[in-house]
Amino acid sequence: MKNKVVMITGASKGLGRALTLAFAKEGAKLSICARSESDLLKVKLEAESLGAKVVAVTADVSRSQDVDRFVSVTEAAYGQIDVLINNASMLGPSPMPLLLDYPEEDFAEVLRVNAVSTFLVTKRVSLSMLERNQGSIINVTSEAGHIGYAGWGAYGVSKFAVEGITQTWADEFSETGIRINMVDPGEMDTDMHKLAVPDCDYPLAKPEEVVDIFLYLASDRAKSINGKRFSAQSEEEV
Amino acid sequence: MVDNTLDFYLPNELNASLPPEERGIRRDHVRMMAIDRNYGKIQHDLFFNLPEYLQPGDLVILNNSRTIPAVFQAKNLSNGKMRANVEVRLARRITEDTWEALIVQDYTKIGDIFIFAPELSAMVIGLKEKTPLAILKFEKKGSDLLNMFYSLGEPVRYEYINHPWDLDYYQTVFASHPGSVEMPSAGRAFSWELLFTLKQKGIQVDFIQLHTGLSYLLDDKWHQTPEENEEEYHISEQTQQKIIATKTAGKRIIAVGTTVVRALETYAISGELSGVTNLYINEHFPLRIADGIITGLHEPEASHLDMLTAFISKQHLLQAYGHAIDAGYLWHEFGDMNLII
Numbered sequence: 001m002k003n004k005v006v007m008i009t010g011a012s013k014g015l016g017r018a019l020t021l022a023f024a025k026e027g028a029k030l031s032i033c034a035r036s037e038s039d040l041l042k043v044k045l046e047a048e049s050l051g052a053k054v055v056a057v058t059a060d061v062s063r064s065q066d067v068d069r070f071v072s073v074t075e076a077a078y079g080q081i082d083v084l085i086n087n088a089s090m091l092g093p094s095p096m097p098l099l100l101d102y103p104e105e106d107f108a109e110v111l112r113v114n115a116v117s118t119f120l121v122t123k124r125v126s127l128s129m130l131e132r133n134q135g136s137i138i139n140v141t142s143e144a145g146h147i148g149y150a151g152w153g154a155y156g157v158s159k160f161a162v163e164g165i166t167q168t169w170a171d172e173f174s175e176t177g178i179r180i181n182m183v184d185p186g187e188m189d190t191d192m193h194k195l196a197v198p199d200c201d202y203p204l205a206k207p208e209e210v211v212d213i214f215l216y217l218a219s220d221r222a223k224s225i226n227g228k229r230f231s232a233q234s235e236e237e238v
Numbered sequence: 239m240v241d242n243t244l245d246f247y248l249p250n251e252l253n254a255s256l257p258p259e260e261r262g263i264r265r266d267h268v269r270m271m272a273i274d275r276n277y278g279k280i281q282h283d284l285f286f287n288l289p290e291y292l293q294p295g296d297l298v299i300l301n302n303s304r305t306i307p308a309v310f311q312a313k314n315l316s317n318g319k320m321r322a323n324v325e326v327r328l329a330r331r332i333t334e335d336t337w338e339a340l341i342v343q344d345y346t347k348i349g350d351i352f353i354f355a356p357e358l359s360a361m362v363i364g365l366k367e368k369t370p371l372a373i374l375k376f377e378k379k380g381s382d383l384l385n386m387f388y389s390l391g392e393p394v395r396y397e398y399i400n401h402p403w404d405l406d407y408y409q410t411v412f413a414s415h416p417g418s419v420e421m422p423s424a425g426r427a428f429s430w431e432l433l434f435t436l437k438q439k440g441i442q443v444d445f446i447q448l449h450t451g452l453s454y455l456l457d458d459k460w461h462q463t464p465e466e467n468e469e470e471y472h473i474s475e476q477t478q479q480k481i482i483a484t485k486t487a488g489k490r491i492i493a494v495g496t497t498v499v500r501a502l503e504t505y506a507i508s509g510e511l512s513g514v515t516n517l518y519i520n521e522h523f524p525l526r527i528a529d530g531i532i533t534g535l536h537e538p539e540a541s542h543l544d545m546l547t548a549f550i551s552k553q554h555l556l557q558a559y560g561h562a563i564d565a566g567y568l569w570h571e572f573g574d575m576n577l578i579i
Contacts, residue, residue, distance in 0.1 A: 069388035
């Protein structure tokens with residue numbers, strides 16, 4: 001990862017923060033964004049204390065103008081982007097209502113933040129990757145994006161969209177040196193999980209414990225892998 | 239100096255004020271007039287059929303500089319007096335925190351402060367003689383400054399544009415090096431589908447960067463010659479190798495846009511892969527690298543037209559432009575295309 005430029009959306013908390021620090025330890029140059037400036041700057045300082053160079057931009061990646069600003073600032077700072085992790089997402093109302101009860105505006109908002117943002121950021125970043133004909137894109141999905149579960153509402157539906165985007169783009173990129181894959185990190189001890197399962201009574205993984213598969217997919221060792229889905233906490237060996 | 243200029247009458251309705259996507263066609267389905275360099279023979283087609291005019295082994299070179307927001311409204315603090323809503327247009331980057339900029343007001347002096355937002359101001363540290371251009375030194379630099387430009391600015395739009403199109407309309411689909419204040423528009427009609435088709439047919443595609451400067455100073459009394467319009471360019475070593483290999487193989491280099499011709503021919507003269515260019519190309523200029531050009535349709539008397547006469551004779555160019563006008567081709571950055579090969 002030494003000197004590779006790694007871009008992570010939604011980097012201020014949970015998995016995004018854990019990924020930022022993991023890639024910082026590996027010597028990557030980072031570009032991170034989140035909606036909350038104060039939380040983002042804390043993570044920036046943490047990553048810098050590990051010796052990493054960090055560009056941090058306050059941005060809402062569901063807005064295309066913010067996406068362009070975030071990516072353009074990154075391109076101007078580093079001249080290239082090697083890895084993109086589309087991690088930013090929101091859960092929507094908590095506790096999650098049934099789809100039958102789901103407010104229309106909340107449904108649209110969750111799809112915009114989770115699915116449309118993945119489209120917008122990938123579309124913008126892939127220009128830089130296509131120029132050099134190399135790059136790795138990793139989308140964060142969920143078990144609820146693979147199997148429909150009652151009660152997982154718009155979040156699950158949005159992750160189905162993320163999985164569709166990943167497959168479609170993997171096919172479009174198949175003749176290029178760019179690869180796009182997705183990772184289901186499994187249930188983790190994060191603020192979002194507290195909203196999803198408010199009274200959780202079973203043990204949860206720490207976000208720091210699931211980063212290895214992301215480091216692997218970002219690396220040149222995974223150069224031939226495209227369009228695949230991985231579960232970070234499954235027993236299977238990659 | 240610009241010598242005897244190419245003049246013709248361009249009817250108003252041929253100024254493209256809408257992007258193709260807003261006229262109901264894909265960006266790669268605008269029209270294309272292909273002109274034979276030697277005989278001036280003209281063919282009318284759609285841009286999407288470009289691969290049919292090229293051969294395997296040819297190298298298409300595009301400028302992937304990305305357009306940044308370059309128009310701002312600022313407060314001007316001068317002699318203790320504050321003036322609101324002064325328009326400032328970025329013209330050219332000088333260093334990480336210093337830009338040449340067009341100040342749209344009658345009088346600007348060294349020491350004036352421009353306040354763009356509570357977090358961003360700049361001081362005038364120089365004036366460019368006999369122009370309305372000033373040298374602004376900003377309080378921020380690099381990424382932080384670019385971030386502010388994106389937060390506060392609007393794209394440069396000219397008088398034939400009557401809708402405030404978003405910055406996104408002023409981008410080519412492959413623009414990934416932010417720095418141009420005006421879109422390098424010759425590449426706008428390319429789609430990724432078309433680029434992939436070219437590659438599938440064995441036609442090579444590669445990129446250089448030339449960050450465009452401000453081309454028009456908003457008043458005809460301020461005329462900038464190409465020699466006065468300095469622009470930053472960069473060609474990678476990998477692209478240099480491809481150019482050499484293509485030439486050696488006897489295949490053609492097709493430059494997409496006058497910016498690419500300018501960068502390539504500057505390199506051909508100086509041998510420098512990166513730098514600043516003020517090269518002026520006209521009918522007397524012996525092209526060393528570019529064998530063909532894909533470009534838009536240019537205004538009467540524009541210096542870009544002089545550059546085209548390095549590719550074909552003035553007579554053939556004016557004839558072709560006459561045909562384009564008769565056939566209702568559309569001009570400017572959202573308009574139709576011209577292949578000279």
